[in-house]
Amino acid sequence: MSTSYLRQAIADGDDEKIIRFVRLHLGDGSEKVGRREIDKSWVEATKVLVDYEPIDRDAIEKTLALDDATLASLFFQLHFHLIKRTDGWIHEGSR
């Protein structure tokens, strides 16, 4: 979707169009796959935390002090980072 299409959706408060865009992006063109990919990254994040490994809270606090654009981009990057751990990488390109 073009940026202008997304901006119009944001102006209209049309969250359905925005989430459809996100699913298409994360699902490489398939909404159904994108929905599954979103679930996969949350599953992976939960799996990592279940063993109570030490967490660098200072790093998290410093990161959260960054600007919103950087954080939002990091949010997408973390999604791909987490699903790299799984079998069934769908993106065909480099891991």
Added chain:
Amino acid sequence: MTTSEQSVGESRAEAAADPRQTGRQLRPGLWHTINERYPGSMITKDDAVPLARLNKPLAEARVVMVSSCGVHLRTQRPMDVTHPLGYFGFRRVPSSARHDDLIIHQLKFPHDDADLDINVSFPVERLQEMVEAGELGSLSESFYSFIGYNMDPEKFEAEVATPIADAIGREAHADLALLVPA
């Protein structure tokens, strides 16, 4: 197992199959549905610049290559391939680069063959050979590379296409440009 679970399992098995072995198109019907799946992402241009005639023999011509495959030197920072709207920058790739110097860091298209031989997507070594054989005059010092996933055609034109065109005019002094889509 439910029907939907079975369907997911089957589609995962299909995804895992090597398309080079199965001969299966990775995304059949992709382009027929792109306007439905990505409304607003395709644009129409009515002011295209006409192609210029080559005014000298190829053996005397200086060639520049421009590719959307996202290739770059291994020593360069990878382009941002996870941003949902795309990446609006480009990389200069030395025309003297060899396969081992280069990498494609991309998500949106299969490049496993190009990982084995970069010339599949970015025929830099083939062009070097053509110069050595006297079939081409020379290569510009740099070639240009960007990623094709961009959701803002106007921003792409302003921040990628125009700067590359300007760089070609200012730096490359090329007689012809080889445009290589990925």
